[in-house]
Amino acid sequence: MRFAPGLLLATIASMLVVGGYxxxxxxxxxxxxxxxxxxxxxxDAVSEAVRRYANVRGxxxxxxxxxxxxxxxxxxxxxxxxxxxxPLGARRQLTFYDEPVGGASPRPxxxxxxxxxxxxxxxxxxxxxxxxxxxxxxxxxxxxxxxSGALWSxxxxxxxxxxxxxGDPDYDIVAGSPLDxxxxxxxxxxxxxxxxTDWSAxxxxxAVQRYISSTKSRLFVLDMQSGAATEINPGADAAxxxxxxxxxxxxxxxxxxxxxxxxxxxxxxxxxxxNYTADIDWDVxxxxxxxxGRTVVFAINxxxxxxxxxxxxxxxxxxxxxxxxxxxxxxxxxxPDGRTVGFTFxxxxxxxxxxxxxxxxxxxxxxxRAEVGGLNPDGFVAPETFRYPNxxxxxxxxxxxxxxxxxxxxxxxxxxxxxxxxxRPNFSSWxxxxxxxxxxxxxxxxxxxxxxxxxxxxxxxNGLNRKKSVEDIGALLDWIAAQDDLDTDRVVVYGGSYGGxxxxxxxIDYGDRLAGGVNIVGISDFRTFLKNTKGYxxxxxxxxxxxxxxxxxxAFFEEISPLRNASKIDKPIFIIQGxxxxxxxxxxxxxILAAVRENGGEAWYLLAKDEGHGFRxxxxxxxxxxxxxxFLRNVxxxx
Numbered sequence: 001m002r003f004a005p006g007l008l009l010a011t012i013a014s015m016l017v018v019g020g021y022x023x024x025x026x027x028x029x030x031x032x033x034x035x036x037x038x039x040x041x042x043x044d045a046v047s048e049a050v051r052r053y054a055n056v057r058g059x060x061x062x063x064x065x066x067x068x069x070x071x072x073x074x075x076x077x078x079x080x081x082x083x084x085x086x087p088l089g090a091r092r093q094l095t096f097y098d099e100p101v102g103g104a105s106p107r108p109x110x111x112x113x114x115x116x117x118x119x120x121x122x123x124x125x126x127x128x129x130x131x132x133x134x135x136x137x138x139x140x141x142x143x144x145x146x147x148s149g150a151l152w153s154x155x156x157x158x159x160x161x162x163x164x165x166x167g168d169p170d171y172d173i174v175a176g177s178p179l180d181x182x183x184x185x186x187x188x189x190x191x192x193x194x195x196x197t198d199w200s201a202x203x204x205x206x207a208v209q210r211y212i213s214s215t216k217s218r219l220f221v222l223d224m225q226s227g228a229a230t231e232i233n234p235g236a237d238a239a240x241x242x243x244x245x246x247x248x249x250x251x252x253x254x255x256x257x258x259x260x261x262x263x264x265x266x267x268x269x270x271x272x273x274x275n276y277t278a279d280i281d282w283d284v285x286x287x288x289x290x291x292x293g294r295t296v297v298f299a300i301n302x303x304x305x306x307x308x309x310x311x312x313x314x315x316x317x318x319x320x321x322x323x324x325x326x327x328x329x330x331x332x333x334x335x336p337d338g339r340t341v342g343f344t345f346x347x348x349x350x351x352x353x354x355x356x357x358x359x360x361x362x363x364x365x366x367x368x369r370a371e372v373g374g375l376n377p378d379g380f381v382a383p384e385t386f387r388y389p390n391x392x393x394x395x396x397x398x399x400x401x402x403x404x405x406x407x408x409x410x411x412x413x414x415x416x417x418x419x420x421x422x423x424r425p426n427f428s429s430w431x432x433x434x435x436x437x438x439x440x441x442x443x444x445x446x447x448x449x450x451x452x453x454x455x456x457x458x459x460x461x462n463g464l465n466r467k468k469s470v471e472d473i474g475a476l477l478d479w480i481a482a483q484d485d486l487d488t489d490r491v492v493v494y495g496g497s498y499g500g501x502x503x504x505x506x507x508i509d510y511g512d513r514l515a516g517g518v519n520i521v522g523i524s525d526f527r528t529f530l531k532n533t534k535g536y537x538x539x540x541x542x543x544x545x546x547x548x549x550x551x552x553x554x555a556f557f558e559e560i561s562p563l564r565n566a567s568k569i570d571k572p573i574f575i576i577q578g579x580x581x582x583x584x585x586x587x588x589x590x591x592i593l594a595a596v597r598e599n600g601g602e603a604w605y606l607l608a609k610d611e612g613h614g615f616r617x618x619x620x621x622x623x624x625x626x627x628x629x630x631f632l633r634n635v636x637x638x639x
Contacts, residue, residue: 037605042626049437050625055373056429058352061344063106064335069367070104071354077618087367100616105149108336109156114178116149120580121612129178140181150178151196153203160196160206167535188222188229193540198244207243213543214420215459219243233271244289254284260454264298276311283452286331290338297341299329301452304424322357322364328426346426349380381435383425390475398445399425403435407485410440410636417497422452438638441486447472463546464556470505477513490636496520497584504562507569516572516635521584521613524592525563534582566595574604574631578611604631
C-alpha cells in the first residue's frame with residue numbers, strides 16, 4: 001500500500017510551521033506512558049502505513065515440549081510463550097503478561113519450563129516455573145536481583161542460574177529446584193560476570209564461564225560438592241562462547257584461542273585442544289551436543305549468512321546439515337531423544353520462524369509461518385552484501401536494501417549497537433517499510449569493532465581507537481556519493497545504544513554531509529554513561545570502552561564526547577529513550593537533548609516511561625515508527 005506522499009508532506013510541513021516545532025519551542029505532551037516534545041500529531045495515513053509493517057509477526061523456537069514445541073511470539077502487546085503440537089498447527093498461548101517473557105527453558109524430563117520476566121524494561125529478570133499440567137506459575141528467584149535463565153541438570157531435579165545485584169560487579173551462581181524456591185543455595189561466589197553453561201551427566205559438575213569482554217573470557221569447572229572451581233586453560237588470552245561438559249572431563253567450546261575466528265574445539269584441563277573447524281575461516285555462531293554425547297550440531301556465520309553442519313566427535317568428521325534458504329540460524333538445540341534439532345530461522349526476505357530437522361535424514365520441518373501484516377511477501381527486498389574502502393586501506397563489510405527504480409534515492413544509514421555486535425543481512429520489517437513506503441535505501445555497515453570478521457577486527461575500536469569506527473561512517477558516505485542511484489544530499493544516520501553514540505559522533509564529524517539523525521538509547525558522554533550505568537555491568541563496559549579512572553582515558557572521553565561537542569550538531573535530530581533503561585540511563589538522552597537545544601538545534605524527543613533499552617511493547621513501537629516516519633519525511637524531503 002502507498003499513500004499520497006505529496007499531500008502527506010504538505011500536512012507535515014504545515015504542522016511543523018503552525019505548531020512551532022523547532023529550536024525555539026519544545027511543547028511537552030504526555031499520552032499514557034509516552035512523553036514527547038516537538039513530535040507532531042500522527043496523520044491517519046502514516047499510522048495506517050506503519051500498522052501493516054508493525055503487524056509483521058515472527059516466531060522464535062523456544063524449546064521442545066511433550067507433543068510438540070514451544071515458541072515465542074506476540075499476540076497482543078508483548079511476546080509470550082506458546083505451544084504447538086503439529087507443524088504449522090494452531091498455537092496455544094501459555095503465558096499472559098503485560099511484560100515480555102524471556103525464552104523458555106523446558107525441563108529435560110518434561111512437564112514444565114522455566115522462563116524470565118522483568119518489569120518495564122528494567123532488566124532485573126525474575127525466574128518463574130510454569131507447570132504444563134496445571135498452568136500454575138511459581139517464582140523461584142529473589143526480588144530485587146537480576147537472574148539469568150535456568151540451566152537444568154539432565155535429571156530435571158536441579159537448575160543453576162547466575163544472580164547479579166545492583167552495584168555489585170561480582171555475580172553468584174545459584175543452584176536449586178525451581179519447584180522449591182527455598183532450596184536455592186549459592187554454589188559459587190563469583191568474581192566478575194559468571195554464568196553456568198552446562199551440567200555434567202551425573203550432575204556433580206557445572207561448567208562456568210566468566211565474561212570479561214568481547215575478546216576475553218575464562219572457563220571453569222565447578223565441583224558441586226566441594227565448591228572448588230578449576231580453571232580450564234588458565235592464562236589463555238581468548239574468548240569463549242559457552243562450554244559443554246563431555247564424559248571424559250574435557251569441554252566442548254567455541255573459541256578464538258587458535259586463530260582469528262571462533263573454532264569448535266575440545267579443550268582439556270591442561271589446555272590440550274582438538275580443533276574440529278580449523279579449516280573454516282568463519283565463526284562458529286551456535287552449537288549443541290546431542291544427549292548421547294556423540295554428535296554436535298553447529299552453525300557457521302559466513303559473512304553474515306548461516307550454514308549448518310554436523311560433527312561426529314569421535315572421528316572428527318563434519319557433514320552438511322539440512323539445505324537452508326538464504327538466511328540466518330539462531331540457537332540450534334537437540335531434542336531430548338537426540339533425533340531432531342530445533343532452531344530459529346530468519347530468511348533474507350522473510351521473518352523469523354521455528355524449524356526442526358531430522359538428524360539422520362536431514363529433512364527440514366517448518367513449525368510456524370510468520371504473519372506479514374497483509375503485505376505481499378513477493379515485494380520484499382532482499383539485502384545485497386558489499387564492501388567499501390576506508391581511509392586505512394581496509395574493506396569494510398556492509399549490506400544494502402535498495403528500492404526499485406533509478407533514483408537517486410534518499411538513504412538511511414543504520415548503525416548497529418554493541419559495539420561488538422554484528423549487523424547481518426536478515427529480514428527487517430522496518431527496513432522493508434523504509435524501502436517500500438519511503439523509497440529510501442537502507443545501508444547497514446559493520447564498522448571496525450564488529451564481530452564476525454575475526455578477533456583482530458573486533459578489537460580495532462577499543463579504548464583510544466574509539467573514533468576509528470566513526471571514520472568508517474565517513475568512508476561509507478564517500479561510497480554513497482559514488483552511487484548513481486543514491487542521493488548524497490539526503491542521508492540520515494540511525495542507530496541505537498552504541499549505534500546511538502555513532503549517530504551523535506557522525507553528526508558532529510560529518511554533519512555537513514548529513515540531513516539528520518535518529519538516536520535511540522544512545523551514549524552521549526562515556527564518563528557520565530559509565531558513572532550511571534548499572535553497577536553490575538560497569539566493569540564489563542570499561543573493558544570495551546576504557547576505564548574513565550585512567551587520566552589518559554578520561555581526557556580522551558572528554559575529547560570525543562558528543563555532549564561536549566553538541567554545538568557541532570546543526571542538523572535535526574530525533575532522540576528516543578526508555579525511562580527504565582539500566583544500560584544507557586535516560587540521563588544520557590536528557591543531557592544531549594538539553595545541549596542541542598541550548599545551541600539552537602532542532603531536536604525531537606520521545607520517552608517511554610514503561611520501557612528500558614529499546615521499546616518492546618507493540619503500541620509504543622507503533623508510535624515510535626510513526627513518529628520516525630514524520631521525522632524522516634521531513635529531513636529527507638520525501639514527496
